[in-house]
Amino acid sequence: MDQKVDTRSRILDIAEAAVLEKGFEATSIEEIVAGAEISRGGFFYHFKDKNALARAMLERYIEVEDALYDDLFARARELNDDPLHCMLIGLKLLAEMLEEMPTGHPGCVIASTAYQDRLFDEGVRELNRQAILGWRKRFRGMFEEIAEQYEPREPVNMDALGDMVSGVVEGGLVLQRALREQNNASEQIMLFRTYLKLLFSSKH
Amino acid sequence: MDQKVDTRSRILDIAEAAVLEKGFEATSIEEIVAGAEISRGGFFYHFKDKNALARAMLERYIEVEDALYDDLFARARELNDDPLHCMLIGLKLLAEMLEEMPTGHPGCVIASTAYQDRLFDEGVRELNRQAILGWRKRFRGMFEEIAEQYEPREPVNMDALGDMVSGVVEGGLVLQRALREQNNASEQIMLFRTYLKLLFSSKH
DNA sequence: TTCCTACTGTACTGCGAGTCCAGTCCGGCG
């Protein structure tokens, strides 16, 4: 029983690393089983097909990402109780985190799957959707709390503003991948941060 | 000679539509030749392999995109000579354009190729890179012109701000694809627009 | 008439996904 759990997550580890480095399609089951030191039969014992692997990877990835955001903004909250400053600190921490990742951030599996659509079944796509909706909800909540104390200088749609966190991160990662530069994503986050500073620069 | 040009661009048309709808990998040469009503041999006569097709598609796409930006901001300039207002009008036009595309924007081939990296050779990747660097240059130029007349309220890196246009569009398109919603990309652009309004809200 | 360009058509290799299944190894349970 224990070997099952071990092997399964070993497959996921290997697969995730490979997929983040070169994309899902370019990662063959052959090399995954080689890396995980199992047989092809063993792979298909754990995952019905590549789709099942993708789903499992996404589930795990989203959990990790959520936990990361939880932790990040919890730490920010400890440093400053004001919702605006908490957000600003959290974004700074996020930017720093992205910079520290030498290979660049786990290039967000989200974007990667979004652009390979038909390769995946409805389950994978729905998971993807729910993850982004979750982040929208999380950040919208934070922005609404901020707006209670700081009147936005311009009217903004809170859902869209919530999405902008994800969007800026995703967009930054796309740039980073395509440009082969180092810190585009973290720079973009810092620019978004100055946006928030300007937007919420007046007290009620 | 004429048939060559015709066939070649007919292949590119069919391929581009298919790739934007379902991704490069999911598009088979088989279906391209079926759509273009040529033989497999005919396809390989025009394109050495799928990589050559990708390169040609990217080249064409980037040209169109550049022409589009040229046109957009030229129209904006006609409406208002002030660089800031020209930029704000241009972004509004861009947002409107994205909204009007029923299937969503030609989901930016850039992001799509960035996340399938290893599928493509160095030539394709370099093209991708140059396209984004070109946009960076274009928008940085515009922002510098703006900054001459409007002191930025917060210090910003002009390269990063230039990248933010591309980043916000790319990020918005990722969200739109993943969420299967309608106007995420245009909403994100409009938010970015309010950022610029706030950032450059003081005259020199 | 000849030559070239733009193909068609067929036949082949090779790779990776996915299927099937027979056999093995091992820990728990009666």
Place this chain on the structure above:
DNA sequence: CGCCGGACTGGACTCGCAGTACAGTAGGAA
């Protein structure tokens, strides 16, 4: 102790798709 079921191994196979090779052809230009 035996045997049962879960976690595999290993090999053989099908299928779809990329890419190669090459022989043949239709039609316009010189």
